[in-house]
Amino acid sequence: xxxxxxxxxxxxxxxxxxxxxxVFPKADIVTFDECDEVLAFLETPQSRxxxxxFMDIKLRGMLGIELAKRIKDQCPQTRILFCTSYSxxxxxxxxxxxxxxxxxxxxxxxxxxxxxxxxxxxxxxxEDGTEIPGKLxxxxxxxxxxxxxxxxxxxxxxxxxxxLALLIDRQGLSMTNGEIEAFLWEELHSPQYLxxxxxxxRKTLRGIGFEDxxxxxxxxxxxxxxxxxxxxxxxxxxxxxxxNSYAGEYMNNYSxxxxxxxxxxxxxxxxxxxxxxxxxxx
Numbered sequence: 001x002x003x004x005x006x007x008x009x010x011x012x013x014x015x016x017x018x019x020x021x022x023v024f025p026k027a028d029i030v031t032f033d034e035c036d037e038v039l040a041f042l043e044t045p046q047s048r049x050x051x052x053x054f055m056d057i058k059l060r061g062m063l064g065i066e067l068a069k070r071i072k073d074q075c076p077q078t079r080i081l082f083c084t085s086y087s088x089x090x091x092x093x094x095x096x097x098x099x100x101x102x103x104x105x106x107x108x109x110x111x112x113x114x115x116x117x118x119x120x121x122x123x124x125x126x127e128d129g130t131e132i133p134g135k136l137x138x139x140x141x142x143x144x145x146x147x148x149x150x151x152x153x154x155x156x157x158x159x160x161x162x163x164l165a166l167l168i169d170r171q172g173l174s175m176t177n178g179e180i181e182a183f184l185w186e187e188l189h190s191p192q193y194l195x196x197x198x199x200x201x202r203k204t205l206r207g208i209g210f211e212d213x214x215x216x217x218x219x220x221x222x223x224x225x226x227x228x229x230x231x232x233x234x235x236x237x238x239x240x241x242x243x244n245s246y247a248g249e250y251m252n253n254y255s256x257x258x259x260x261x262x263x264x265x266x267x268x269x270x271x272x273x274x275x276x277x278x279x280x281x282x
Contacts, residue, residue, distance in 0.1 A: 002046055005031045006038060006055035006067070007083070012104070016054060016083060022108035023115060026150065027051075035062040042074040050075045054111070057084040079118060136210060138168060138230040144251045148208050159184065160201040165251055167214075167223045168230060169260055174215075174222040183256045235264070 007013040057064035083106045137147040144165045146153040155161040205211045215222045234242035251257035
């Protein structure tokens with residue numbers, strides 16, 4: 001993923017780059033203080049991976065509004081955010097479909113919050129696995145994986161990981177202990193073993209500050225779906241990115257997931273593809 005930082009004030013440009021690296025530690029951040037250099041960059045192959053452009057609204061030789069139009073013409077996928085001291089350009093910026101308008105001085109917290117809101121609004125994942133504040137990133141298409149700070153979460157027990165996958169598959173609906181046992185094992189197991197799995201899963205989640213993801217009563221368990229950014233959930237909302245990422249495979253790790261995969265593929269898959277394609281043409 002490539003990110004542009006554009007400001008004609010050298011001190012402010014260095015500050016913007018520093019704060020962006022805190023938010024996007026794995027991204028390729030390219031800085032410019034001249035509009036001509038930005039236009040030249042747009043002609044290079046690297047611009048094809050341009051996801052964000054953070055830029056001032058008043059630049060030497062060209063208004064940021066005009067430069068943003070040139071960027072969008074060349075790279076329509078780019079998300080424009082203005083970082084400026086001039087609030088009176090905000091309306092024009094949003095008419096350009098800018099996704100953010102931040103008043104200087106910007107810092108990592110402001111940038112992170114803006115990016116989080118954009119990703120949630122668009123139903124997309126940052127391409128480099130960057131953390132979405134307050135949420136775990138969950139991949140269900142293909143093999144099941146949970147990412148924390150862009151890194152796969154390590155579970156103490158593989159069966160505890162499967163337990164979390166099952167609860168995510170239920171999309172916030174509660175399951176009784178008996179229902180969970182029926183999905184996880186073909187043969188009977190002692191109730192104590194299920195409690196051991198819950199303890200192990202809570203321990204893993206507690207270690208990253210997400211223990212409250214699990215919602216438990218005496219005999220029922222569910223998850224707080226608001227704490228997850230999950231491709232399945234985005235697919236069901238009709239997100240074009242999520243629909244395009246589904247290739248007919250869902251939680252390949254687990255045989256019980258075949259039922260959900262059949263519903264996705266045979267029941268709603270075509271409808272969501274058509275809806276996403278229609279949105280992309282607007």
